[in-house]
Amino acid sequence: MQAEEASRQVHDLVSPLEALASQAHVSEWVFLGAIFVLAVFVGYYVVWSVTPALHTPLMSVTNAISSVVIVGALIAVGADITQSPTGTLSRFLGIVGVALASVNIFGGFLVTQRMLAMYKKKGS
Known part of the structure; x- marks a missing residue:
């Protein structure tokens, strides 16, 4: 209601x-x-x-969003727009986008790995 x-x-x-x-x-x-x-x-x-206990899983899910960003950045890097005056700028921004999205993706995986390690038993 x-x-x-x-x-x-x-x-x-x-x-x-x-x-x-x-x-x-x-x-x-x-x-x-x-x-x-x-x-x-x-x-x-x-x-x-979101409750504080769910912030880390929420941030880990953003890896999916970063994967979409990296696909767009790869398209910008590989696009054949060299005849355009903005071709070099597009390629440069695509490379920067790939680098930043890669850092976000791999950092998210590291956070997820650390979060899951908290639930492992000490001996294993």
């Missing part, structure tokens, strides 16, 4: 804004920036609503 009430309140709040937005042109950068800010708030509230 709380979810239905919250959904109704959000709808009542957003409806006038939707009518206003349909008549105005919004810059692409403003639109993307608004999505980014909303994602930051949603991420903040999702992470902080």
Whole structure:
């Protein structure tokens, strides 16, 4: 019931804004920036609503997200856009993306390994 009430309140709040937005042109950068800010708030509230005992497994699951990032970075590195003036920049950013996502993936595996080691018996 709380979810239905919250959904109704959000709808009542957003409806006038939707009518206003349909008549105005919004810059692409403003639109993307608004999505980014909303994602930051949603991420903040999702992470902080998790009990402390589940923070490490939650962070370990982000390995899946990093694997998607690394696939995109590999595509950026391997894309044949050398005719474009931004080809070198794209390749450089792709290499940086591969390096950062690799650190995140392997670090996540190390954290998971340490977390699982806490549950092993001392003798084994």
